[in-house]
Structures are given as structure tokens and as C-alpha cells.
Amino acid sequence: MIKFINVSKTFGNKKILDNINLEIEKNKITCLIGESGCGKTTLLKMINRLNDPTSGIITINGKNILKEDPIKLRRNIGYVIQQTGLFPHMTIEENIEIIPRIEKAPQKVMEKKTLELMDMIDLNPNEYLKRYPSELSGGQQQRIGIARAFATDPNIILMDEPFSALDPVTRLSLQDELIKIQNKHKKTIVFVTHDMDEAIKLADKIAILESGHIIQYDTPEMILKAPANNYVKEFVGTKRIWSSPELIKVEDIMIAHPVTCTPEYSIFYCLNKMRMMKVDTLMVVNEENVLLGILYASNLTGITDYDKKAKDFIEKDFLATHPQDSIIDLVGLINEQKITTMPVIDKKGKLKGLITRSTLLTYMSKQFLKDGEK
């Protein structure tokens, strides 16, 4: 949709953006994030040509925007910034309709559109259209800002830290609102923020910038789980993931190579293996690694005939979990069933790993320990 090809930008001697290559996907929310001065806003403003690159090309749907009329380009791209973006001497109605009026849209069409937009942002048109921005709260002003960006029905909407000046409660509700709007209208939204929580909440894709470079461009999940380098790790914060626990998957915490045996093993062998590996259960698998059952040490107490096979004692009625299940599902399951050990299998029943109460405990306890104390 929007493509940056070898884009660089220098102001004087200072390199703000250094050879950026980025493809922003259609109908997704892409967050540009980084510390102040990293170039994220500069990058955003290149899309509506408030800044032009020093070198490189930017295309939208394959067309080089540097060759287009900037006025025409901007009118087809929504633009939302902090409160100052509304014109204080115009009413809400005039603010929303400013571009349609300039483009001489028919009065009726304009009125209808404005009512739709007010409905979209959940403000009563009768109450607010004739008011001035200063008569509205910060959150309401920002909703109007969003409505204005949608007024020309653009495919692309740029948002430059639109919520950063709002109080936390308002910010959260506006984020929810934006998600709701996006689910319905499916725009290509490029969203600059310095708030990682906001980015993780809103974004389909996040681009992390550091001094003019994109150091990681990925889904929120991957950024949390697999930070590209220490900078990202620092920036994201090691504990960050706990604010989005649904992103922690079973496969992230399971014991990847549980101790196994085949059904044909003798009890003697099995007990011996348990002792050696210091486990009290064995996963019983066939040659294809398909899980057949669980052999509990507790089921073998008092057995004298050590030549009996494992298959005679396996528990075939077991609960299993899947690699893509989240930690939340897992904790719920373990609590409900009061079990201590749970195998992880894939769709074909193959054994992938093992979760025990102690692995869960170890993992969760990490968030209370500093990195060095592990």
C-alpha cells in the first residue's frame, strides 16, 4: 500500500532518517514508535508530503507520491494531530466540513456525511455541531479530529500522537473507539506514538525506530517475544508482556523435550528412567511421536512384576493443551482440573512439550525478579 524505498532525510548535517525501507500494509493499523527524535514523525509526515525525503522514493499503490500534487494528495489522506489541529475560530461543523466545503461538495451530501461522522464518533450532532472546539473536552476534541480525517472518506489516515495529551482514562476509551471504528471502516492507518502499551493495543504491525533506522518491523506479538536486539528489549521492557498475557503462548513456556517412553518398555526400565531424569511421569509415545498416554510413578507403587510393560499402566484418559493456547487458558485449565502435569500436543496428537505446575510457577515468577536474579 505505502512503500518507502531507500528513503533518507537530512536536515542540515543531521541525518534524521537513514535508508528506510518499509511497506505499510493495506487496511491495517501500523504504529511507528520510538523515542523522541528517532524520526518517526518525520517518516509519517512524508506520507502527506509535509516533509519530502532527501533521497529515495515513496509510493502509494505503486504511484510515486513525490510526483503528485501535494494539495490533492493531502486531501485524500486523513490527518489527525493533537488538539491544536482543530481551528478554534470555526465551529465543530465548520471544522469537519472544511475540506468538503473547499471542494464545493453539495450541501446535502455534506450534511449527511457530517451526521454519519458524528454518529461514528458517538457525539450528539444537535448538541455539538454549532459549538466551538474550546467548549469541548480534550477527548471530544480529539474525536472531532478523527471525524474530520474521515470527512473526505480517505483510504489512508495518518495519526501523529493523537492521544498523547489526554488523560489515561480518556486515552483508553479513545483507543477502544479507534479499534471499533477500524473494525468497521478498515482504513490504512499509520499511527505515531511513543507509548508501547498504545502500540501493542492498536497495532497490527509495529515499526520500532531508533535514530533514523527501523530496527524491527513486526507484529506486536513478535516484538514482545522476540525483540530484535537489546535496544528493542529495553524499549519494550521485559515485563511488558505481562500487560498483554494473552500473547504468552503455551509453546513459549513448555518444557520442549519431555521424558518419554514407548508402550513396550518394561516397568523396570521406566522406573529407572524416572529416577535418573528426576521426573514422576513419563509421556508414552509411539514411533511417530504421537502421545498415547501418561505413565505416572504413583500408579507403579507396589508393583513387583518389573517385567510388565508400560502399556499396562498408562493413563489414556488425559487432558492436553496446544502450543498456540495462551497462558490464560492454561492457568484456567490447571486450576479447574487440579492437575499438575499437562502434555502439549499438536493437532495430529504429536507430543510437543510438557507443562507442569512448577514450569508455570517458574515462568510467572520471572516478572517479580530482576533480570540478574534469575
Next chain:
Amino acid sequence: MAFLDYLFSNFSEILDLLIEHIKLTSLSVLIAIIIGVPIGILICYIKKIGRPVLAFANIMQAIPSMALLGFTIPFLGIGTIPAILMVVLYSLLPIIKNTYTGIANINPQMIEAATGIGLTKWQILTKVQIPLALPVIMSGIRISAVSAVGLMTLAAFCGAGGLGYLVYAGIRSINNYQILSGAIPACLLALFIDYVLGIIENLVTPKYNKDKTKKGFFKREKTQKAILIIVGILLIVLLIFPMFFQEKNDREITIGSMDFTEQEILSYMIKDLIEDRTDIKVNQKLSLGSSSIVLSAIKENDIDLYIDYTGTIYGSVLKKDPNSNINEVYQISKKELKETYDLNILNDLNFSNTYTLAVTKETAQKYNLRTISDLSIVSKELIFSPTLVFMERTDCWLGLQKAYPIAFKDVIALDGAPRYLALMNKESDVIDAYSTDGLLKKYDLVVLEDDKNFFLPYQAIPIVNNRILEEFPEIIPLLEELSNYLNDNIMRELNYLVDEERIEPKEVAQNFLIQNNLITKETI
């Protein structure tokens, strides 16, 4: 109460001057807005020229207004144009500065937002910048307009009229009522303009920072708009209407006068005489200033006729050396003025207004003064207060010091009638005076004899341009007829009536003409 009487008896004149003042002021401010606002906007975009432009406007404001007016007269002649130019130049600074400040102080983020949503530069200017800066621009216009009302009083100096005429005529003849009758309307006009522009400022201020709950008749927007509309209509009527009635009359001449009583009386005499005896319409430009200003006015054909004095033409215009031969001075002046400026000197008006020096009776007795030679002996103990003009002329102060061994303790130049006040208050001892000056009689001063015949003869002479000779020759015998009824004593008497008895120059002139059967009816 006497002041109110004065007001009522001169009501129509004051009203005319007030209307003239409003016209001049509103025209000037309008021009200043038309020039100033675009310049203010321009320097927001072209930062390089901002400093020089503001510096220029600052300098304009720092130049003494009288000087500015003086500079423009040689180029633009007299009348409304130099007055308007001066006020425009003075009004520019607050307008340019406020326009610049108003626009430059708009949050740049808002401009970026406007650019970002796709407004063109022009749309940003007209839809965002100007509306947001308008309250600041309006307050600049308000400052300009109020100070323009005051400044416009100077317009009287170059014959543009307005309330300043009353003020300066009042100062000249030491008539406080006349000063007040000019100053008070000017003051009220300034307050009124401030009020009206205040309303506009209020209306253009975006509603967002306005208290909507304002109550009271005059605070309501509807009332304010109504006031504005009424004022607007009145202004249009004042400015536009006269244009339809101002048919250019071919049979029309303009006479000028300098800024002292005698000149004004003569101006009215000539006007009344011509209008009574002929079909010619006479416009007056009163109190234009010194001889050189009036002369430049006739050179520019702003006026057709005025009264000057042979000595002035001979000494300061033609730069001749002192000469006490009356006839020679007249003939040479007449010949050379025609050659140099193509202007015509007619026959003299049979009186002279020579320079002289005067002291109080007390001083004369104390030092036993009769002649200027007597004065020279004791001059070290005395303070001299001449007019500014007297100071700078070779045929006056500069030459006088050569002709007589005269050296005063101090020389403090003052203009016009305040000299007499300084003399009476003993702040000075000697003043220069004109021999026909009514104030000489009023204060009972002793005129010192020019025993070395230093001062040039100053016969009063009408100076006319060729237009008078060619188109209105009938005026010439009228002036000769008038001269039969004038002499030094009569002129001093007439001046006295104005300066001391507080009779209007117009009335004095009329009464004189009627008493001598020069005109048959009153022309009021």
C-alpha cells in the same frame, strides 16, 4: 457659558470642520489599512524584508510630524494630499506591526495541521491566519485611527482644514474658546472612533474566548451590529455623497493665506468682495503656514491668489541684499518674480506690514528705549523672543546683528502669539512684531524705530497666477478699489478687533466692507 455661546454662534463652521476632519481621518486610516495589512502579511512570509520594513515604519513614526508635513509640501503642494500622506505614514507602523505579530504568533502546529489536511497557502491565509489574527490586527487599526484623529489636526497647516484649523487659529489669536472648540470635538471624535472600532474588534474576535452571557443593550451583538451599520452608512454618506454635488465649477478660484490674523481678514475681504461683485466662486485655504509654503502652493496652482509682502519676496525669495528703497524693492520683486516663477505681483494694497522690534512700556521707560540703536546698547541684559521665521531670515535676525551692534543675553524662539504672552509674563523682554499687529495695540507695546533703515519695506501685495490674469481679469480692479480703503492704521485696527475684541475675522472683514460700501449685502 461664554464658551457655549461661542460654540453655538460658530456651530456650522465647527460642524463643517468636524465633517472634514472625519473625512480626512477615515480616508487616511483606510489607505493605511490597505497598505499596512498586506505589508504585515508579506513580511511574515518574506522574513528577510521584515526588519527593514519595520525599521522604516519606526523611522516614519519617529520623524516629527511637522517636519514630515513640511517635506511633502514642496512635492505634493498643499491641501489634503500631504496631510493624508503624513497621517498614512504615521498610521502604518501599528497596523504593520500588529498584522505581523498577529500572524506570526499563531501556533505553527495549527498551520501545519492546515497544510496537512490539504489547504493551499492562500486558503491557510484567508481561512486560518487572517481570521485568527484579526483581533490583533483590529487593535492595531484602533491605535492608528485614534492617533490619526489627533495627528490630522496638523492638516490645517497645509490647508487641508479639519478641526486643527480652530486649534491653530485659536493659538494664534490667543482665543481659548476657539482652541477648545477644535480640541474638544477632536477628542470626542477620537473616543467615538475608539468605541466603534472596539465594537468591530469585539465582533471579529472568535466566539471561543468570549463570554456569551453578556447582558445589557449595548453589549448585545445585534445592537453592536446595528451601531456599526449606522456608522457605516453615515460615513458613506459623508464620503461619497459630496462627490455627486461637487461639480467642478469653471468660475472658481482658490485664495490662500498665511497663518496670522491679518492674512485671514484679507482673505475674507477678498472672497466677499469678489463673490459679491462677480459670479466667481472663491474657495479659501486659510492658515497654510509661512510665506514659503503659500508660495509653493501658488506655484503648484493649488491656489490662484494670495497676499504677500514685498520685503519677503525681495529678501527671502529672490535672496537680494537689504534695500530700503520702497519703489525699487517693489519693481525688482515684480519683475523677477515674473521671470523666475511666472507669477504676477499686482498693485500694492496701500499698507505695509514691516518687521519691527517691540518692548513693553515698562522696559522702554526703564532703559529709555526709542530706537533699535538704543536697544543695542542694553541688549546684553535682555532676552529676545523672535518667531522661528525671524530667526532664520537674512533680512531679519541674521542681518540685524550686522546692522546693529546687538547681542542679547538669550534668544528663545517662539511662534506666533505666545511671544506676546512670554513678553507680558516677563519671560522675555523684546519681541519681533509686524507693524500692523493688533496685539501691539492690545498689550500697549512700544515699537522701536528702525533708525538705520535695516528692515526691508513690506508693502502688502497680491500675487496671482496667470489664470487670474487670463480668465478673471475683473478681479484686478476690485483689489485696487479695496486698497483705497486700507492703510497701516486701519489694518492694525482690524487686527486688534480680531485679536483683542474676539470678533471673528470673517465678521470683521464683512463689517469693514459694508461700512465702506464695498459690498451691498451680507453674504452669510
